[in-house]
Amino acid sequence: MRVAVFGLGYVGAVTAACLADNGHQVWGVDVDPGKVGTIRSGRSPVAEPGLHELIEQVVSAGNLRATTDPAEALMGADASILCVGTPSTIEGGTDLTSIHSVISDLARGLEVVAPAAGCFHAVVIRSTVPPGTVEECGRGLDGRLLEQGIRTGVAMCPEFLREGTGIADFYHPPYTVIGSTDADTLRSVRELFCFIDAPVKEVEPRTAEALKYACNAYHATKVSFANEVGRIFRRLGVDTREVMNLFCEDTQLNISARYLRPGFSFGGSCLPKDLRSLLHLARMESVDLPQLSGTLTTNRLTTTDVVERVLRAPGRTVALIGLSFKSDSDDLRESPYVDLAETLLGKGYEVRIFDPIVNPATLIGANRTYVESRLPHLRALFKKTLSDALEDSDVVIISYASDDIEHALLGAPPRRIIDLDGRLGSEVEALSGYEGVSW
């Protein structure tokens, strides 16, 4: 394909060189004449292992050229790739000036070079941009171009490379994500990256845009988590590197997909207690652990958000399906659903509870003491059958999914379902009153 790569920094220089090395005819475009001149002379504009040699090779083979003139690069081009910077604004927002500028260049440039009527030009965003940017760019390109019969399609394809290992990462991403729902765009992008041996994921543009933020936020969270663990335990004479090495060896719960589904607050007899205990140790040692203490704040807010959503809607009767902190357990200690029920009762709601595992009459020990301290009239709130709980309820809050529950919801759809668990089937999700807790 003939490709124009806009932005010749760390991402753009690697992208342009690797595409040129795999049979594409590539023009690199940058507003910085210094970077363009460097590429023209067969050198890399950024320090990146192996990139100098690769650029020298593809430039001398005539597969990579560079220009400051977008129209020159767009002559006969099938696709454009945006690798321009998206730095922070003073307020911390995303400065999309360079993205908008390239979109204007594309609208003008494609008009000037006037590709054959009916031809298609794919626009691929590699820069990290907030959800909604692809749609905005699409609107910026349609209009005059469409009047001329030039069709364009915009896709978000997040870049996962890291500086220092840029070329290797470019060739071995975890997956190639294509955020587009347009068939021509999907076809073009697949062809563009066909030499990369990685699974291709076709998703909504907003998913692709959000994914990169989720990845980077998670990576930053991991670094800070390890550092907070290190800061507190070092004070307590612990070999913190050994702790974290062992921590990482657990690929069942720690380095795994476990606990990474959007959903409701955590609870139970261990996580809140042990987090409080660790934060107490830190206070005793005068060590600040803002990330770990923020975790408790986030947990509270997750519950508060659901309470607010119930309060904003009409009706005073709530059915809570599932009370224990985890499906298939009757442990109510620090269950976030007990907290939710307690808060709604305090606000004057009639709360009906159904949990197929929990029997209030047989609870014993710490479990019973805990729930009696929070919900003293638990037996009166408990309904023997699911239908007793659901009947005429204004809001049904689900923390426990099963076939029986799905059938009941489908048989007599409630006015409103708030799903805290995310395991109800697609038929329930399609009901008009359905809403996910964070999806």
Ligand SMILES: NC(=O)c1ccc[n+]([C@@H]2O[C@H](COP(=O)([O-])OP(=O)(O)OC[C@H]3O[C@@H](n4cnc5c(N)ncnc54)[C@H](O)[C@@H]3O)[C@@H](O)[C@H]2O)c1
């Ligand atoms: N650096 C990384 O490791 C990395 C990894 C993945 C994603 N990203 C994302 O990719 C994007 C680019 O990052 P980078 O580190 O390569 O940035 P960079 O600052 O190194 O390069 C951006 C280039 O774009 C050029 N540019 C600006 N406006 C332009 C325009 N209108 N036309 C043509 N060129 C223009 C600049 O002159 C510069 O050379 C950012 O959104 C970044 O968040 C970066």
